[in-house]
Amino acid sequence: MNAERPYLLLTPGPLSTTATVKEAMLRDWCTWDDEYNGLVQSIRERLTLLAAPSAPEAYTAVLMQGSGTFSVEAAVGTAMPRDGGRLLVAANGAYGERLAQIAETLGIDTARLGFGEVSPVSPERLDEALAADPGVTHVAIVHCETTTGILNPLGELAAVVMRHGREFIVDAMSSFGGIPLDAAELGIDWLISSSNKCIQGVPGFGFVIARRAVLERCGGHARSLSLDLHDQWATMEKGGGKWRFTSPTHVVRAFDQALRELNEEGGIEARHQRYVRTQRALTEGMEAAGFAPLLPAELQSPIITAFICPEGFEFREFYGYLKQRGYVIYPGKISAADTFRIGSIGDVQAEDLKELTCAAAAYMVERTEPASGA
Known part of the structure; x- marks a missing residue:
């Protein structure tokens, strides 16, 4: 960045x-x-x-x-x-x-x-x-x-x-x-x-x-x-x-x-295929990091994905952690579950989403590690 x-x-x-x-x-x-x-x-x-x-x-x-x-x-x-x-x-x-x-x-x-x-x-x-x-x-x-x-x-x-x-x-x-x-x-x-x-x-x-x-x-x-x-x-x-x-x-x-x-880029069909690739990279990486998608794959758009917050998860802390590393995401917007959302559209490539999910995985590791000197 x-x-x-x-x-x-x-x-x-x-x-x-x-x-x-x-x-x-x-x-x-x-x-x-x-x-x-x-x-x-x-x-x-x-x-x-x-x-x-x-x-x-x-x-x-x-x-x-x-x-x-x-x-x-x-x-x-x-x-x-x-x-x-x-x-x-x-x-x-x-x-x-x-x-x-x-x-x-x-x-x-x-x-x-x-x-x-x-x-x-x-x-x-x-x-x-x-x-x-x-x-x-x-x-x-x-x-x-x-x-x-x-x-x-x-x-x-x-x-x-x-x-x-x-x-x-x-x-x-x-x-x-x-x-x-x-x-x-x-x-x-x-x-x-x-x-x-x-x-x-x-x-x-x-x-x-x-x-x-x-x-x-x-x-x-x-x-x-x-x-x-x-x-x-x-x-x-x-x-x-x-x-x-x-x-x-x-x-x-x-x-x-x-x-x-x-x-x-090749029109709407080509852009759609890129969005599908970026959303797939996002979902696979976030699941590997410990975040479950809210929706089943058959209902999911390639536009934005909601993820369920793990137990004890603080979104604002996670948001700040990712922003410091060059990514800004979205809070959740539903009452049925505690979620946050990540978009996969715009001038974004699958590799960008893979890097994001690596940062998310690092956050999950850090939040579970005991504080130094404990």
């Missing part, structure tokens, strides 16, 4: 970025300039190609200032009509619950279908819930629930929603760009992510990739001026990439560079 990169950021975003992504932010841009707006248009086009490779023309991308949660709120608040809509949120973690909270705060008629914290969203139960409630017009799920690292069965869930003819909102915050999918084939109407996740940019904006025909009929739905996704989209369409309000120009430029680097 060095002064410019004192540690690897092993979280589900923000994450460790390349030097070239950071260097892209060294230039100032004018938000009204045609060159900058052309860059925004290029980003929008590339996002639809990544999200719906079989039918990119059927989708459009809208960039929105703020964290990923801002874009989730913009999508939900714009997708749902002010009258006559009902949203079913299938939740199995904190981010699914936050999605439901957003809808309820906006005054949207919302139903929650809960699955606890360590079980995937069940297609069978979703099917039953939709059959029992014909008033539901929209369904929302989180693809990768980073509360635990669980990966929900998107294909099976999409098939259920499509069969019932409901609109489908997918929070793909921590999966888009790192796990292959095709929104057109799956029938996804709204796909949400942000700049600082698997595309490997920096924080500052989120984006929604929406089915064009669906978004076009959502004028007047929004409950917020600044989070009106339809108006943001209409302005970008009319203005050739112009944002309604001041955009995070440096972050946009970094994201453009990150998209270029994704392409150079």
Whole structure:
């Protein structure tokens, strides 16, 4: 590690970025300039190609200032009509619950279908819930629930929603760009992510990739001026990439560079395979060091992994020990077990995770050794 990169950021975003992504932010841009707006248009086009490779023309991308949660709120608040809509949120973690909270705060008629914290969203139960409630017009799920690292069965869930003819909102915050999918084939109407996740940019904006025909009929739905996704989209369409309000120009430029680097790596499939390798190296090394994963392998995403804290384990002490050696990890986020989490995405290789797990193993040895002079 060095002064410019004192540690690897092993979280589900923000994450460790390349030097070239950071260097892209060294230039100032004018938000009204045609060159900058052309860059925004290029980003929008590339996002639809990544999200719906079989039918990119059927989708459009809208960039929105703020964290990923801002874009989730913009999508939900714009997708749902002010009258006559009902949203079913299938939740199995904190981010699914936050999605439901957003809808309820906006005054949207919302139903929650809960699955606890360590079980995937069940297609069978979703099917039953939709059959029992014909008033539901929209369904929302989180693809990768980073509360635990669980990966929900998107294909099976999409098939259920499509069969019932409901609109489908997918929070793909921590999966888009790192796990292959095709929104057109799956029938996804709204796909949400942000700049600082698997595309490997920096924080500052989120984006929604929406089915064009669906978004076009959502004028007047929004409950917020600044989070009106339809108006943001209409302005970008009319203005050739112009944002309604001041955009995070440096972050946009970094994201453009990150998209270029994704392409150079071989696209989403190649990045997914790298993430799988890093997560495997992480899990194998942590198990050897004495840490058990929370989830069985068949439910585990390659994005972030939760580990069960051993008896008598002090997370803050462990966190400080690893940070001194160049690694920053995440605390746990569930009530069902005492856990901590380690991300395996970003500018990180399997060898980095092997070195991390060696440090974790050394910590476990040191904490069990008797103090000197005892």
